[in-house]
Amino acid sequence: MSTAAAAPRRTPVCIIGAGPAGLLLARLLRLSGIESVVLERRSREHVARRVRAGLLEQGTVQTLRTAGVGARLDREGLEHHGFRWRLPDGSAHRMPFAELCGASVWMYGQQEVVKDLLAAHTAEQSLYFGVEDVRIAELRPDGALVRCTLDGRLTEIACDFVAGCDGFHGVSRPAVPAGELTGHRLDHPVAWLGVLAAAPPLSPELIYAVSDRGFALQSMRSPTVSRLYLSVPPGEGVDHRTDAEIRQELDRRLTGGAGTLPTGPILERVLVPLRSFVAEPMQYRRLFLVGDAAHIVPPSAAKGLNLAVADARLLAEALDGWYAHGRRELLDGYSATALRRAWQGQEFSAAMTALLHPTPQESAFDRRLRGARFERLLSSTAEATAFAEQYTGLARR
Ligand code: FAS
Ligand code: PHB
Numbered sequence: 001m002s003t004a005a006a007a008p009r010r011t012p013v014c015i016i017g018a019g020p021a022g023l024l025l026a027r028l029l030r031l032s033g034i035e036s037v038v039l040e041r042r043s044r045e046h047v048a049r050r051v052r053a054g055l056l057e058q059g060t061v062q063t064l065r066t067a068g069v070g071a072r073l074d075r076e077g078l079e080h081h082g083f084r085w086r087l088p089d090g091s092a093h094r095m096p097f098a099e100l101c102g103a104s105v106w107m108y109g110q111q112e113v114v115k116d117l118l119a120a121h122t123a124e125q126s127l128y129f130g131v132e133d134v135r136i137a138e139l140r141p142d143g144a145l146v147r148c149t150l151d152g153r154l155t156e157i158a159c160d161f162v163a164g165c166d167g168f169h170g171v172s173r174p175a176v177p178a179g180e181l182t183g184h185r186l187d188h189p190v191a192w193l194g195v196l197a198a199a200p201p202l203s204p205e206l207i208y209a210v211s212d213r214g215f216a217l218q219s220m221r222s223p224t225v226s227r228l229y230l231s232v233p234p235g236e237g238v239d240h241r242t243d244a245e246i247r248q249e250l251d252r253r254l255t256g257g258a259g260t261l262p263t264g265p266i267l268e269r270v271l272v273p274l275r276s277f278v279a280e281p282m283q284y285r286r287l288f289l290v291g292d293a294a295h296i297v298p299p300s301a302a303k304g305l306n307l308a309v310a311d312a313r314l315l316a317e318a319l320d321g322w323y324a325h326g327r328r329e330l331l332d333g334y335s336a337t338a339l340r341r342a343w344q345g346q347e348f349s350a351a352m353t354a355l356l357h358p359t360p361q362e363s364a365f366d367r368r369l370r371g372a373r374f375e376r377l378l379s380s381t382a383e384a385t386a387f388a389e390q391y392t393g394l395a396r397r
Helices: 020-031 044-049 058-066 071-076 097-101 110-120 243-255 304-325 334-356 364-379 381-396
Strands: 010-016 036-039 055-057 078-080 083-086 092-095 105-107 126-128 132-140 143-150 153-164 182-197 207-211 214-222 225-232 266-280 287-289
Touching: 010 020, 010 143, 010 304, 020 036, 020 110, 020 304, 036 143, 036 153, 044 110, 055 058, 055 304, 058 071, 058 105, 058 304, 058 381, 071 110, 083 364, 092 381, 097 381, 105 214, 132 153, 182 214, 182 334, 207 243, 207 334, 214 243, 225 243, 243 266, 266 334, 304 334, 334 364, 334 381, 364 381
Parallel strands: 010 036, 010 153, 036 126, 083 207, 153 287
Antiparallel strands: 055 105, 078 105, 083 092, 132 143, 143 153, 182 225, 182 266, 207 214, 214 225
């Protein structure tokens, strides 16, 4: 249950959801002198320990530094300048993305970003956890009304704007009247089984291993904690494989069965279906959809969190323009700007998903096409540079 004082009856911006999008938006608005109320369904502890993304683009890192929450990231984050491909023939090749396009990425867990944002939240800011039955009761051209149950009390919050930062399964997107929003969806024929292991990574850089057995990714959260993924059939349950079977399959795909994958206790596991979704438009009257509330991408290219950060930054800039200068063009243009970047993220994520995942259903022709794509990536500087630009920083645009 929330322990904060009663929520204000009116606020400029009501933010639904305290994931990275909602917390960053509240922080950026605060720095612009714009008050907000954040309503989060889950507990503070749950939000702070939820392990998800881990790769931060350069634009995301810059945004967190500008928001004054980048200090620990700069101390503990791992800056990367390249990654390794392992191809079906067992050959290894490096993708030197920093050398190709001048941009790095950082490995720093999403839960650490959330902790840093929570730590920066000042006491007088209205951030409520354990809020029940949040719903958008009114969406007018000039304002909105949000209702919820806070500490057992029915609460109404009048606001100028609502930021729907409540993820794919939230209440914001469904609050848009039928016919005003179109959802575009693509389900990929594969899922990822993700594990967090108390074991040093096999390689200090990420390894994307494409094998006839399926895909595996070796990532990390620190020099002593590995983040590893296996592609699995979409219907597979999260507990279908024992820890030993997971380790063995990871070793087969990442080392060819050399038995050199460092082992350690598996701390947690998650099954992530690979799905793509975009809601168009991302705004309706005074409701603005941000991050996963508006779009989800398969984790293949690590774009989900970075797109959410970019949306939050864009909306914060637009609201600052409205409150500080009475300008509305950035608000009116929010959806179009955010969707351009979202579709770029979708395209790269879908292309990376197809590149990484040989599937039993695919034809020999498809396998040859994949081989030709890898041959171009490894032999053409222009092709590799275009890939590197997309991998390191769609959000910069
Ligand atoms: P979030 O879903 O993070 O946050 C939404 C918040 O709203 C949550 O705290 C939720 O409790 C709250 N909420 C929902 N309904 C509410 C309601 N009715 N009332 C109040 N609050 C409500 N991305 C990557 O880039 N790389 C990865 O490896 C990766 N792995 C992932 C693994 C999993 C299992 C999942 C689910 C996602 C993964 N993602 C990954 C994507 C993920 O990182 C998202 O892009 C990111 O969390 C988006 O942040 P938000 O938009 O803030 O949404
Ligand atoms: C992760 O560390 O969670 C991660 C890294 C790179 C990806 C996907 C996921 O492409």
